[in-house]
Amino acid sequence: xxxxxAMIRVLIVDDHRMFAEALRLALDTEDSVLxxxxxxxxxxxxxxxxxxxxxxxxxxxxxPGKEPADMVRDVLRGSPETFVLGLVTEQTDLTLARIxxxxxxxxxxxxxxxxxxxxxxxxxxxxTDLLGPRERRRLMGRLHHRRAxxxxxxxxxxxxxxxxxxxxxxxxxxxxPAVIAARLGMSPATLRTHVQxxxxxxxxxxxxxxxxxxxRHGKVSAR
Numbered sequence: 237x238x239x240x241x242a243m244i245r246v247l248i249v250d251d252h253r254m255f256a257e258a259l260r261l262a263l264d265t266e267d268s269v270l271x272x273x274x275x276x277x278x279x280x281x282x283x284x285x286x287x288x289x290x291x292x293x294x295x296x297x298x299x300p301g302k303e304p305a306d307m308v309r310d311v312l313r314g315s316p317e318t319f320v321l322g323l324v325t326e327q328t329d330l331t332l333a334r335i336x337x338x339x340x341x342x343x344x345x346x347x348x349x350x351x352x353x354x355x356x357x358x359x360x361x362x363x364t365d366l367l368g369p370r371e372r373r374r375l376m377g378r379l380h381h382r383r384a385x386x387x388x389x390x391x392x393x394x395x396x397x398x399x400x401x402x403x404x405x406x407x408x409x410x411x412x413p414a415v416i417a418a419r420l421g422m423s424p425a426t427l428r429t430h431v432q433x434x435x436x437x438x439x440x441x442x443x444x445x446x447x448x449x450x451x452r453h454g455k456v457s458a459r
Contacts, residue, residue, distance in 0.1 A: 247290035266354035285314030305338040333379035342366030393453040
């Protein structure tokens with residue numbers, strides 16, 4: 237753990253300008269903390285970080301159209317030595333895990349008292365492990381579990397035959413069962429068998445779930 241800089245430079249990345257300005261004013265009253273820049277998230281965050289080389293960046297995780305982990309990466313590409321803290325409202329564990337994987341040092345609630353934010357900024361600037369090994373393991377475990385689930389789901393999708401994919405595509409086109417059967421040259425009973433096989437292979441409970449699954453995994457296209 238390194239000693240804290242005499243004056244800790246802070247970058248705020250938040251699309252709510254009024255909130256960012258209020259946070260700047262509040263943090264500037266804290267000992268040894270100076271907000272040197274604000275970026276909305278739609279600005280050149282990487283370039284701003286490169287220019288300002290902040291010791292700590294406070295990054296809003298709720299900027300519309302922006303992936304939180306990408307925002308963290310943008311800061312770190314511009315200034316690799318910066319400690320990034322995510323500003324949290326109601327993020328899921330998976331979002332938090334992704335920002336930590338991207339290199340964030342930790343996260344804090346946007347509703348934290350200013351004194352608590354100042355304290356976390358000072359601790360982050362020394363390289364303190366704000367998460368702790370237990371929380372880090374918990375978050376990474378959730379992320380790895382989700383990725384394993386997604387990999388398994390993709391494997392299930394790959395088991396579908398060409399004929400089953402044709403059935404699903406016809407369903408995605410919005411055709412009723414009689415039209416699908418005629419279009420694909422099969423009897424209604426054969427069509428029902430194909431649909432039941434798809435449901436079983438994908439591990440879902442209905443035609444609607446099967447169609448949503450296939451679209452989500454890129455096996456058919458929604459019209």
